[in-house]
Amino acid sequence: MLAPITYIQPLTTLRRTRQLPVEGLITVSLGDRLRGTDVIARTGLHKQHIMLDAARALGAPASRVSKLIQRVVGEEVEEGAILAGSRGLASRQLRAPAAGKIAAISEGQILLQISDASAQVQARVPGLVIDIDPGQSVTLECICAWVQCLWGNDLVGEGNLHMVADGPQHQLTADQIDMSLRGAILVAGHCSQRQALELAGQVPIRGLILGSLATRLLPVAEKMEYPIAVLEGFGKIPFNGDAFKLLSMHNGAATTLNAQANNPHSGERPEIIIPLTDAGHPPQPVEIQSFRIGQTVRVLSGKYKGQLGEIIELRGNVIYESQLRGPAAELTLAGGGRGRVPLANLELLG
Amino acid sequence: MSEGRPQSSNSLVAIDLGSVNTRAQFFDAVEGRYRFIAAGEAATTAGAPTFDTNHGVLQALAQLQEITGRQLLNERGLLLTPDAEGNAGANALTATFSAGPPLRVITVGLLEGVSLHSVNNLVDSFHCEIVDSLSLGDRRSPEQVIDAISQNLPDLVVLAGGTHRGASLSVVRLANYLALALKLLPESARPPILFVGNENLQSEIDALLAPITKVYKAANIRPSLDQENLGPAEAAMSSLLYEVQAKKLGGLHLLNQLSETRLSHSAQAFGRTVRFLSTVIDAPKGMLGVDLGASTTTVASAFAGELEVRSFPGLGMGRGLTGMLAETQLQQITRWLSYDIPDEFVLDYLYNKPLLPATLPSTPHELAIEMAAARQVVRLAIGKSLPMFPANAIYPLTGTVPWFDRILVAGSTLTRQPRPEHSLLAVLDAVQPVGVVTVILDQNNLASSLGAAAAVDPVLAVQVLESNAFMNLGTVIVPVGSPRPGSTVLRVQLVRDGQKEEVVEIPEGGITVLPLAPGKAADLFVQPLQNMNIGLGAGRGGWIRRMVGGTFGLIFDTRGRPIQMPTSFNKRQELLQTWEHALTGGG
Numbered sequence: 001m002l003a004p005i006t007y008i009q010p011l012t013t014l015r016r017t018r019q020l021p022v023e024g025l026i027t028v029s030l031g032d033r034l035r036g037t038d039v040i041a042r043t044g045l046h047k048q049h050i051m052l053d054a055a056r057a058l059g060a061p062a063s064r065v066s067k068l069i070q071r072v073v074g075e076e077v078e079e080g081a082i083l084a085g086s087r088g089l090a091s092r093q094l095r096a097p098a099a100g101k102i103a104a105i106s107e108g109q110i111l112l113q114i115s116d117a118s119a120q121v122q123a124r125v126p127g128l129v130i131d132i133d134p135g136q137s138v139t140l141e142c143i144c145a146w147v148q149c150l151w152g153n154d155l156v157g158e159g160n161l162h163m164v165a166d167g168p169q170h171q172l173t174a175d176q177i178d179m180s181l182r183g184a185i186l187v188a189g190h191c192s193q194r195q196a197l198e199l200a201g202q203v204p205i206r207g208l209i210l211g212s213l214a215t216r217l218l219p220v221a222e223k224m225e226y227p228i229a230v231l232e233g234f235g236k237i238p239f240n241g242d243a244f245k246l247l248s249m250h251n252g253a254a255t256t257l258n259a260q261a262n263n264p265h266s267g268e269r270p271e272i273i274i275p276l277t278d279a280g281h282p283p284q285p286v287e288i289q290s291f292r293i294g295q296t297v298r299v300l301s302g303k304y305k306g307q308l309g310e311i312i313e314l315r316g317n318v319i320y321e322s323q324l325r326g327p328a329a330e331l332t333l334a335g336g337g338r339g340r341v342p343l344a345n346l347e348l349l350g
Numbered sequence: 351m352s353e354g355r356p357q358s359s360n361s362l363v364a365i366d367l368g369s370v371n372t373r374a375q376f377f378d379a380v381e382g383r384y385r386f387i388a389a390g391e392a393a394t395t396a397g398a399p400t401f402d403t404n405h406g407v408l409q410a411l412a413q414l415q416e417i418t419g420r421q422l423l424n425e426r427g428l429l430l431t432p433d434a435e436g437n438a439g440a441n442a443l444t445a446t447f448s449a450g451p452p453l454r455v456i457t458v459g460l461l462e463g464v465s466l467h468s469v470n471n472l473v474d475s476f477h478c479e480i481v482d483s484l485s486l487g488d489r490r491s492p493e494q495v496i497d498a499i500s501q502n503l504p505d506l507v508v509l510a511g512g513t514h515r516g517a518s519l520s521v522v523r524l525a526n527y528l529a530l531a532l533k534l535l536p537e538s539a540r541p542p543i544l545f546v547g548n549e550n551l552q553s554e555i556d557a558l559l560a561p562i563t564k565v566y567k568a569a570n571i572r573p574s575l576d577q578e579n580l581g582p583a584e585a586a587m588s589s590l591l592y593e594v595q596a597k598k599l600g601g602l603h604l605l606n607q608l609s610e611t612r613l614s615h616s617a618q619a620f621g622r623t624v625r626f627l628s629t630v631i632d633a634p635k636g637m638l639g640v641d642l643g644a645s646t647t648t649v650a651s652a653f654a655g656e657l658e659v660r661s662f663p664g665l666g667m668g669r670g671l672t673g674m675l676a677e678t679q680l681q682q683i684t685r686w687l688s689y690d691i692p693d694e695f696v697l698d699y700l701y702n703k704p705l706l707p708a709t710l711p712s713t714p715h716e717l718a719i720e721m722a723a724a725r726q727v728v729r730l731a732i733g734k735s736l737p738m739f740p741a742n743a744i745y746p747l748t749g750t751v752p753w754f755d756r757i758l759v760a761g762s763t764l765t766r767q768p769r770p771e772h773s774l775l776a777v778l779d780a781v782q783p784v785g786v787v788t789v790i791l792d793q794n795n796l797a798s799s800l801g802a803a804a805a806v807d808p809v810l811a812v813q814v815l816e817s818n819a820f821m822n823l824g825t826v827i828v829p830v831g832s833p834r835p836g837s838t839v840l841r842v843q844l845v846r847d848g849q850k851e852e853v854v855e856i857p858e859g860g861i862t863v864l865p866l867a868p869g870k871a872a873d874l875f876v877q878p879l880q881n882m883n884i885g886l887g888a889g890r891g892g893w894i895r896r897m898v899g900g901t902f903g904l905i906f907d908t909r910g911r912p913i914q915m916p917t918s919f920n921k922r923q924e925l926l927q928t929w930e931h932a933l934t935g936g937g
Contacts, residue, residue, distance in 0.1 A: 002409070045503070047497075049493045049534075051496065060507075073533075103533070193555055233706070235699075265451050266397070267401070286821075287400075301702070301710070302716065303561075303715055322711045322717040323712055323769070324710060324712075344712045345710060
């Protein structure tokens with residue numbers, strides 16, 4: 001069975017290909033070194049338009065009006081410019097109601113683009129541009145420490161990492177947040193206080209990394225204007241020890257928090273990236289692994305949820321406590337003792 | 351009973367690519383009849399890190415090979431040529447899929463209640479999400495409509511409108527909006543268009559739209575105001591669904607090349623099985639199918655072979671829980687819990703599950719939460735499907751499902767329960783059927799595969815459906831009306847092997863079981879009291895001939911419709927346990 005993996009890597013080479021949602025204009029060049037918040041491309045997805053009915057304006061049938069349109073697609077026009085009409089003293093004319101660009105013409109109708117506000121695509125990951133597929137994608141490479149999370153509110157931010165948590169069981173409260181944290185990316189344990197999230201936004205901080213979040217605060221976290229990423233999930237779950245140690249080691253380091261939404265189809269997950277310089281060229285993470293005896297795993301669900309353990313035995317078909325049947329692993333739990341967990345409820349820590 | 355001899359041991363491997371699990375199922379002839387032999391299962395590998403569905407397919411096949419001891423794989427992959435002795439390989443492969451995100455579709459029709467309604471019906475029966483709809487009645491300005499079309503980045507646009515020799519100018523006007531909108535997108539991002547409107551306009555639509563994008567055509571889905579003709583459009587949609595998904599799901603194309611027929615979506619294949627089963631049911635009763643998947647729930651109904659399918663991509667037991675939670679109050683889930691579980695724990699579990707859809711309930715509390723959530727997911731899907739059930743079916747009570755003769759239940763949350771009484775209760779609580787209905791469990795997840803296999807070898811599909819690969823949980827008799835609490839609502843008498851048994855009084859407000867061994871037949875005389883209706887009309891009773899026993903015999907569900915649950919936890923717990931004990935014969 002292929003094992004799902006959550007990566008907690010002290011040193012790795014991360015490669016990310018940022019695919020544009022539609023063909024667009026790439027605004028970076030090979031060899032550029034980017035920050036996560038830098039714009040790498042623009043697409044024309046969010047332009048505003050005005051539709052002008054030339055046939056009606058000129059009182060001509062649609063079949064004949066194309067000959068009377070004096071502009072072509074892509075042409076820039078000033079406000080009041082003649083778009084269509086016939087010559088002569090008594091002729092009728094269609095003028096541009098605003099400055100813009102002719103976006104499309106079809107069956108006597110002209111679509112005038114009046115806003116140049118185009119959708120911007122952010123790098124989301126810091127690093128060196130190592131490949132560009134013109135109009136389509138940009139590939140970045142970053143030598144870094146890297147931690148994957150489970151949930152994010154789809155924003156991205158950069159700042160210096162600041163450990164608010166004093167241990168994996170930490171709980172974030174509003175009294176721990178003050179103006180000295182302005183511009184930082186905070187690392188905290190569990191948050192069940194709405195006030196803490198709101199106060200962090202007022203400071204403002206550049207990002208918040210949580211071990212876990214109270215489920216009832218999910219709508220609040222979704223609305224915050226700074227990136228929030230959750231490592232373990234919803235409910236009171238302690239920060240996993242490996243990730244906590246790694247982030248503690250980098251307290252104060254420049255960090256990108258890419259809190260993008262978890263997308264199972266594209267494989268995108270929220271992530272914490274701490275760029276490292278003078279670290280050589282470490283290997284890329286191993287992507288495909290099966291469960292094996294001796295591996296360290298994390299329990300995703302059930303009574304050992306959030307705990308780390310080592311696989312000491314793999315069993316084919318056992319009855320779980322719920323009475324369901326399936327393959328399972330016997331674990332030596334990091335917190336002490338042993339436990340039997342369905343394989344479906346385990347992931348590897350890469 | 352279907353007759354027919356399997357053609358010289360024509361073995362078949364069926365692959366079902368689900369959003370979470372991939373299954374490989376093996377069918378072969380045993381003593382002259384086709385049987386389901388075994389299944390292997392692995393995680394679906396459509397997403398990261400492999401982005402290749404065939405990884406999961408090969409793993410599922412490897413497990414199947416291990417279980418059956420039959421060589422199905424060689425160094426080049428699936429062995430599709432059996433050896434001379436017929437002990438290795440398979441003769442054919444079929445495949446169905448429900449993996450991948452739903453298609454983002456924009457629907458366009460002239461009138462909201464006519465052609466747009468039909469287009470939406472068509473699209474709703476596939477694995478699609480309607481991201482926007484446009485009709486002449488749209489109150490947005492033309493430029494708002496155009497911007498919405500281009501910004502939604504649809505995978506497909508379905509355009510209808512105009513009855514046969516009917517409106518044309520308005521259809522062309524809508525098509526022109528589409529043309530303008532699509533011109534705003536780069537060529538590579540322009541979705542194909544399926545035109546299913548007035549056939550006289552096909553050349554005009556081609557002239558307008560074909561220079562911009564690919565245009566597909568099928569017969570008018572609304573040839574007249576009172577006639578809907580979805581058949582040809584369904585075939586075109588099925589083909590387009592595969593083509594679009596094959597570009598997104600790695601490995602799908604290869605699987606299609608190996609398959610005897612074009613890959614079909616699981617919902618359509620499931621529907622074909624439901625339609626087949628309906629053909630042996632006397633009209634006006636029908637057949638209902640419910641497939642509760644991880645991302646999508648499918649509801650299919652068929653009356654005398656007339657099939658309707660609704661696919662709900664936002665409702666399911668994995669990622670689909672998000673859709674359920676968005677339109678549910680917590681109490682609608684917790685009312686089905688017989689454990690005293692804090693609301694916070696229930697919420698935590700249900701909000702984590704969409705992020706970790708492959709996880710399994712490992713404790714009794716988690717299993718109870720999943721079963722409670724499953725009831726609500728199916729309840730929502732059934733509620734949304736009510737408009738598709740035919741008006742001329744039998745409705746003993748308004749606002750409920752019509753009288754179905756059988757309910758086929760699929761989806762591992764419901765079918766792989768450690769105790770079948772939990773499956774039966776969940777189905778009864780969720781669907782809340784009326785009349786006299788037999789509940790059949792697709793315990794091996796075969797329904798979709800058999801729908802696809804029927805195209806290759808109908809005899810195989812029929813013989814496996816008639817085998818014990820499916821579990822008959824029992825026949826349920828559900829009277830509806832307004833009885834006095836605690837009073838007798840039915841008098842029934844069973845006639846077994848020609849012997850009349852004692853008259854049994856069935857009380858209001860619970861579940862009562864009369865034992866009837868699986869496969870054994872008996873006649874039942876039912877006399878409703880207090881004007882209760884079991885589907886034969888208020889107060890009308892009579893003989894129900896040749897009732898066949900299932901796991902739980904004959905079940906009388908007199909809990910009323912809709913089922914009302916007490917607000918007090920203690921009373922609720924007592925009630926839920928009483929119903930469960932009624933099925934198992936416990937105290």
